[in-house]
Amino acid sequence: MKDKREFIIEADYSNKRVDKFLSKKNDDLSRSYLQELIDDDKVLVNGKAVKKSYKLSAGDKLELLVPEPEELEVKAENIPLDIIYEDDDIVVVNKQPDLVVHPAPGNEEGTLVNALLYHCDNLSGINGVIRPGIVHRLDKDTSGAMVVAKNDEAHLNLTEQFKERDTKKIYLTLVEGKVKYKKGKIDAAIGRDSKDRKKMAVTSKNSKKAVSGFKVLKRYQKHSLVEVNLETGRTHQIRLHMEYMGHPVVGDELYGYNQKTLDVKRQMLHSHLLGFYHPRTGEWVEFEAPLLEDMRQVLDTLE
Template identity: 50%
Template sequence: MSEFSYIVKTSDQGIRIDKLLVNIIDDYSRSQIKTWFDKNLVLVNDKAVKQNYKCQAEDQIQWQVPKAEPLDIVAKNIPINIVYEDEDILVINKESGMVVHPAAGHQEDTLVNALLYHCDDLSGINGVKRPGIVHRIDKDTSGLLVVAKHDLAHESLSEQLKEKKVKRAYQAIVHGDIPHEYGTIDAPVGRSEKNRQLMDVTEKGKAAVTHFEVIERLHGKFTFVKCMLETGRTHQIRVHMKYIGYPLVGDPKYGQRKTIDVDGQALHAYHLSFEHPVKKEQMEFEVPLPEKFATVLENIRKSN
């Protein structure tokens, strides 16, 4: 563990200590510095303080930087579709069937395993199990997600997500003939009280908003739709479409018993836009439907 110190200047007086440390320390993000306060690693005049402490002139600030937690995830040479890459971020077009990060039952062959093989550095804000992962998409959902190479990029992207500045749009095939062209589903999503392995619309859930738009109606049996996320709850689109009576085709958790075999839900994250965390330029990406999804859609169009 490394130790550092700083004497507060007159011009620094009255500034919150966490903000002062962010200003004087270049190599660590606000999120990382917050963890030092949680662990009582920041002292003022030899006493531990909270992150909202107001600095006084001549205060002696001492802080300790803990050693990085060793990474126990194995880097694996797994092909990934990189849509964009620079020194700060990657944008990945994830294929259906790939888990984003290690979890119970999926310790290897995840996107994180592949990223660790491809990149020397990834952000550590989400811990050793989720390096670089700013947001995720389900195992059987294909499409775009952004990965942060360092903590400052991660912090900026997370803030944009929180402020709803990241735009995410999906394409999906649902059961049933949606009668209206547009709609908004505003219903809280949380853990199901009947089955803790599932999510559900519940009063105890967190606010969740999904906008949808009909792209094409398919013989009165199915509808091809565009879904736009305003929030990003677990399984949000899948839960919301089931809630209004139009579950996703192929969805093993929330779909109908009799459905089309798509090896998972017919859901593709085709559009992603955000402000570059360092260059501050607006970035926008779109990818086409994967072949399997496109084939299912075409077969439905040809059926009676």
């Protein structure tokens, strides 16, 4: 049976986009999942399916049809995992590079989710069949600390923390060139690149606020090791902000230099520390993920 949710639009929400209204009124559903429901004609305004850009009017009757969770069909795979911490509610892993977080059409195997399904008896089902337990993501070639929810209560709690920026996210990255300033803050909004839909860009058009604090830990002859504190969590934020500052991440094929300056097989970006309030106890917890061997070896060669 579908979960049917109905809303009568008040004057305060007149002229608001339907996807943004639904995101505000349905904290238990991710924004991306709500947009999928809109695309699948599961959102009706006055009895008719609408697009996510539809502007609401006062008095509109909005219906949201949420399908019953499907049984998980993603195959469990015995892929090695570096587990930092685990209890009945969460798993914290040190994700290895070259590992996609969740399956996608045409790429249903060999992901972190496949590995977790082998390791865990249960994961939260809020994000549907192919993204169980996934609260936040790291790029395929970014390594480091990630938390995964093992039940729906933990998932909702953690999702809200990431949404409200109640988490702590510290990254380590090796960048091109000597960063001039010892520390600072980059405040540059990020949106979709108008010329290449696969890329994001620092732009004022259709963008969202993005803030990264940084501190230079060590300067080498032609590179710098930088600690980045994410105050927001936009797609490709660190990679974009470093490139915007003139110091792209070493090995970044999307936003970095065309000519590789070091022999690396992936972008030198690592989620070093992740902090949040434990979804069951409410206690503040922090988890550190040690640098992986490939990144340590690159740093050793620069000494």
